[in-house]
Amino acid sequence: MSQTSKKVRLFLAVLAVVVGVFMIAAAPILIQTSLDRIMTALVKVSAQKPAYASGITLFSVLYPLYRGIIFISGITLIVIARSIYKGREWTFPVGLLASAFPASGGMFMMLPYVSFVDGLPLPMLVSMTGLLFFFCFILLRRVNKLQKLAQFLTLTFCGIMSAHAFVIAVGGMRQTLTRPEKPLYSGIEGWVLAWSSPVQFISVILLFIAIYKIAARKVEGWWMAVIAAVSLVVMNIPTQIIRTLRTDATSVDYLIGAGLSLVLLVILLLPKFKKALFEEIES
Numbered sequence: 650m651s652q653t654s655k656k657v658r659l660f661l662a663v664l665a666v667v668v669g670v671f672m673i674a675a676a677p678i679l680i681q682t683s684l685d686r687i688m689t690a691l692v693k694v695s696a697q698k699p700a701y702a703s704g705i706t707l708f709s710v711l712y713p714l715y716r717g718i719i720f721i722s723g724i725t726l727i728v729i730a731r732s733i734y735k736g737r738e739w740t741f742p743v744g745l746l747a748s749a750f751p752a753s754g755g756m757f758m759m760l761p762y763v764s765f766v767d768g769l770p771l772p773m774l775v776s777m778t779g780l781l782f783f784f785c786f787i788l789l790r791r792v793n794k795l796q797k798l799a800q801f802l803t804l805t806f807c808g809i810m811s812a813h814a815f816v817i818a819v820g821g822m823r824q825t826l827t828r829p830e831k832p833l834y835s836g837i838e839g840w841v842l843a844w845s846s847p848v849q850f851i852s853v854i855l856l857f858i859a860i861y862k863i864a865a866r867k868v869e870g871w872w873m874a875v876i877a878a879v880s881l882v883v884m885n886i887p888t889q890i891i892r893t894l895r896t897d898a899t900s901v902d903y904l905i906g907a908g909l910s911l912v913l914l915v916i917l918l919l920p921k922f923k924k925a926l927f928e929e930i931e932s
Contacts, residue, residue, distance in 0.1 A: 653791040654756040661786060662734035665726040665744060668782045672751055673722025676778070679771045683762050684712040690765035699878050703826035707819055708761060715754035719775065722747040726782070742864035744786050749808050749860050751779030756812040757819070770801040783808070799922040804860055806913040807874055811856040814881060815907060816847030817902050838895040841888050845903075848884045868927050875917050881910040 650658065687708055695702040725747040733740045755776025762770045787801050821842040834840055855877040862870025889903035916922060 650733070650738050650741060650790065653736065653789070657789050657791070658734050658736055660754045661789060662730040664732055664782055664785060664839050665730040667779055668748065669723040669726035669730070670717050671778050672726070674774075676719050676723070676751060679775055680712055680716045680719075680758065683725070683758060683766075683771045684708065686766045687712075687761050694765065700824070700827045703823045704761065706826070707823055711819065712758060715750075715758065719751045719754055719779075722750045739865075741786065742861045745783060745804065745864045746857065746861045747784065748779045748782040749804075749811070749857065751804055751814040752783055753779075753815070753857075755779060760816055793925065795921065796925040799916075799919075799925040800864070802916050803863060803874070803913075803922065803926065806909070806916060807860050807863070809854045809911055810877070810881065810906075810913055811853050811860075813906050814849040814856070815853050816854070816878075817885075817906055818846045820902065821846040821849070836895070837893050838891055841891045845884055845888045848880055852881050855880075863926060866927050871917060871923065871926065875914065878910045878914040878917065882907050885910065901905065 665837065688705060691701055691705050695705065720770070726744060729737075729740045729743055729747075730920075733744065755774070755778075758772035759770045759776060762772055783804075787804065788797065790797070791843045792800075811868075812912075814915065825839070825842050825846065828839055830839070855873045857872035859870045861876065862873065864870075885903040885907035889901065889907065890899045894901065
């Protein structure tokens with residue numbers, strides 16, 4: 650950060666405050682409004698289709714949970730803004746993680762909104778605001794071009810996978826909670842959802858930690874991202890096959906997750922990128 654020009658650091662510091670204020674003042678209202686609209690729609694839908702009833706319980710817990718995380722992330726950006734301006738290197742991983750939460754969480758909250766509510770998806774505003782700071786923080790710093798490219802691709806795909814894995818984890822849990830044979834399981838098509846969702850959730854945690862660690866140039870972050878990517882590939886491919894063959898499901902969400910995880914894995918395994926992420930290269 651100290652090599653980045655004073656003007657750029659000032660811009661990033663001001664942006665951190667602006668985004669932080671949005672996350673603590675505007676985002677909570679947008680999230681609550683989104684939740685109210687989704688709940689209203691789900692009450693009507695679940696009356697006709699009981700399988701959607703579990704969404705009422707899950708979203709009423711997960712939306713407020715992400716709102717709390719996003720609120721604290723906004724506080725974080727405001728608190729570290731002065732240190733960003735001073736060029737403190739530790740602010741890079743902290744700021745990236747703080748902006749990754751609204752970017753990923755907003756994407757998760759946007760999909761149920763699009764599914765059940767007409768009009769502009771309000772959570773998209775939360776996601777785009779987080780992404781704005783996330784991308785600016787990576788791209789505006791003065792570092793070696795290869796290092797910047799490696800960080801941009803690696804950290805962006807870690808963020809994409811954290812959002813996608815969370816979405817299908819919640820989807821699998823929703824279906825598990827409303828299975829007709831509850832509390833029993835129908836067979837392998839029921840088992841695989843109960844197996845998949847925890848793997849998705851744990852991978853999300855690993856990916857968020859990996860964003861922080863990779864940005865801090867700690868090699869353990871690379872290993873966490875690799876473990877998460879491999880876990881998602883190994884879990885998602887058989888899940889997609891079983892659901893396609895044993896149920897009437899037509900979605901390819903698990904196949905998409907496997908494909909995105911493979912892309913992340915390829916990026917992580919490129920020797921030049923790994924070297925750029927963790928070794929000092931002359932700018």
